[in-house]
Amino acid sequence: MLDQFFNAAEAEQQIYERWEDAGCFKPSMDTSAEAYAIVIPPPNVTGVLHMGHALNNTLQDILIRFARMQGKNVLWQAGTDHAGIATQMVVERQLAEAGSNESRATLGREAFVDRVWQWKEESGGKIVGQLKRLGASCDWSRLRFTMGERGAEDDQMQAAVRKVFVDLYNDGLIYRDKRLVNWDPHFQTAISDLEVEPKEVKGHYWHLRYPLADGVTYEHPVFDEEGEPAGTETRDYIVVATSRPETMLGDTGVAVHPDDERYKDLVGKHVILPIVNRRIPIVGDEYPDPEKGSGAVKITPAHDFNDFDVGKRCGLEVMNILTSIAAIVDGEEADTAAIPADYRGLDRFEARKQVVAHFEAHDLMQEIESLKIEQPFGDRSGVVIEPWLTDQWYVNAKELAKEAIAAVKDGRTRFVPENWEKTYYNWMEDIQPWCVSRQLWWGHRIPVWYGPEVFDGELNQTSASFGQVFAAETEAAAKQLALAYYQREAPDWGVKHIEVVSDWNSALGHNAFEADDNDTIALFQDEDVLDTWFSSALWPFSTLGWPGETEELNTFYPGAVLVTAFDIIFFWVARMMMQGLQFMKDIPFKDVYIHALVLDEKGQKMSKSKGNVMDPLDLIDEYGADALRFSLASQAAQGRNIRLSTKRIEGYRNFTTKLWNAAKFCQMNECANWDGPIDPSRVKEPVNQWIIGEVARTCDAIAKAIEGYRFNEASDAIYRFTWNVFCDWYLELIKPLLNGDDAEPKAETRRVAGWVLDEILKLLHPFMPFVTEELWEKLSEDGPSRDGFLMMQSWPSYDGFENAAADAEMDWVLEFVSEIRGVRGILNVPAGAKPGLAVVNGSTETKKRLQRHRDVLMRLARLDSIYTDDDVPAGAVSVVLGEATLALKVADLIDRQAEGDRLKKRIAGLEKDIGGIEKKLSNEKFLANAPPEIVEEQHQRKADWSAELIKLSDAFAQLEQL
């Protein structure tokens, strides 16, 4: 016998292990079956499961389990992501916290990367274990990692990344460029636009006076207190505003709009830049907006994206004044910029204070404005990002985007919900070059080796130029390329060997070529690694064995659907589209289902700093994985975020208990279906015929909803059927049959009830895999053993299982009971009281139904007797059911006042409704334009309501006479 409750904590782990041991998660590789594949959005390998993962993987698991039960050849490709910056950050922090003297710098690259691998191995299994606790039925035997395997020669995942890079390079779609990047001074790496988070912070605009050179002055308009023009004043300076005053050290010009009357004549003149005392030009450019600020803009081409463009147009110098940690430069660059000694090496914020102080001290500060300003922050480091001029590798995203846009436009890939397509287009159509190099150590090293450049057969030794690029998938291939190159381009050198050295400095020494006997050229590999998303972009095919040609690749590419949240449409989805189309010549997935974000109860994003994080594992411990999953699925309506509350999860935990107890009831009553499929045409009892049809309808609704990614509708359908139809009605309705002595209906009912329970387990399984599997197994203990796991059962299909006559009859029974219960409630008839009931004016059909369901009606409506009569007995309470009046004989039990109120209220309601319909039916336009079935419906409704009105009015009149 089943226990009182489902013990999730005990059962879940065991069940999961049995599934996995039995190989249930592996694809059938049945070639006759339709292939269905989903690649998991790989979580950070060292991360922990959060609510977003829980939702994301619950939805995928529902799709996967559903497809598996449908007999498809199903692969849920599992894997984890190396998460470059995030993981490197964690390990660096660990080193710092360990308190030893070790740091990234002291360890050096190799040892540090080793540490990260070590950390990956220690913690990398954790998230996988957590996904298992959620019930995710991924094929773990195919687990992949974006970085491949540690130290493995010829690792396929790494080979995929290198091949993509090299192929794109050879096609001119990857190139090296010197331009401003978003520089993260904390990690000392470039980051992509997407990794920059603009945040509003308190700041200032400092309005600075730059003195005009050569004694120039101009007339600047002034305004009085009311803002009215009040003539002009003569100025020997020009005012510019900035939120980053320290950048003035790198100013190489001041721009004004060429049509700006105030400054027109100043174009071509110069200012003397304070502090550094450099003479810089005033230029005319369209960029400054005369309406904003003073209308004059300081131009710092090396440290501002807009200024960079202005500088380019106006031929201004680009003068770098910041180091990689965003301190003011020292040495050669500082000399060039004429930076005074007391600024050199200063942190940017210290320098800011000092600059401000200088301006104030020298009467050069026009105004300090305090306001909120938007500043760019690194999403991982949390420090202010500086635009910085560096050499980086870029992917020509614009070119790759063309096909990726086309694939969505022509419907090869479809977004669900559709409106995300627009977001995708908006971004794709204005896509910027993708900076893919990162100055990190943890990641795929860029497969590029540099050698000395050759000009006219001569080695270019000026500034030690190593501009010759050899992009190759292996070091050996790079060497080959280089050898061929130098022998071809510089035959005089007599190069015979290529050597790879660790860095630029060693290469410089090797390639000195001072002695004629040097026949070796040294190359060194690019120090940088690739953006994590570069490898993630290949995920749909790299995980399946590409660049090899594998059976899995042939079978499972493209995938059926990608399930993800909108926040990585740009990071990931768009890039998978681009790379998939480029390298597989086909879309990576047919559908992209974009689900909601999971927020806390108040609609806030969960974050550690807010302290409102809900840990899915805690919730699983408390309520069971099934309850959490169901809660997430039931709220996964398209286009809205999920506010998660424990109340709701608790409710679905109760649902598992309800199901469990229903199963226990079936077990106690020997309700089981050991005889396989049921033949509805041989089922005789209306209640059984009806419930079979309800199962069929529910199954259909669930399947349609899942196929349309309407998870909330699907979970709703199975919930309602299980609780409100099966438990609340069916089990109550069959109790008399089960307790009765009539052998044949009893046997039929036992079998049908058992069958329905089995079907519920199947239909519910994708949502609540654990409790359903547990029940499937526990219930099997009483009978012949069943054919394997529930999760491997076929998704049911019911054709011709519905029975309209049974439905009509049972609807009548349900309404009968509901009406009587309702009137009892309103009139406060004590639950223990069992009045008699007269059925007046019942048709033959009604009388038959009364006969068949007498026991059930008396039981559920709590009646003492049911009989037919010609008139409503005096003092009885009338309820209208179809053509009949149900007269509850409760005269001495009820509150007459309450009954009068009830009737009045109902009568008034009916009169109002009938009035509305009459108005409609007298409207000729309605009759002319509305579809006939609607008109007919209105007529029918009017007739029904009018009949009821008459009966209730009679009843009211009678009550008054008493």
Add this chain to the structure above:
RNA sequence: GGUCGAUUAGCUCAGCGGUAGAGCACUACAUUGACAUUGUAGGGGUCACUGGUUCGAUCCCAGUAUCGACCACCA
């Protein structure tokens, strides 16, 4: 500034061109009955506002207001 979304019961949210729904909360009643992690019943809504289309609008369209998200910009 651009784009997208939201506004429905006390709360959280579904839904829909033809009688307004769920869960939770609330109220009353029930207790050794599969289940109190329960059952039965009930109260509660001008579907943000203003126009338009329509025989009919909570639903479609336009506008307004409020809230939110994303993108861009910010001297």
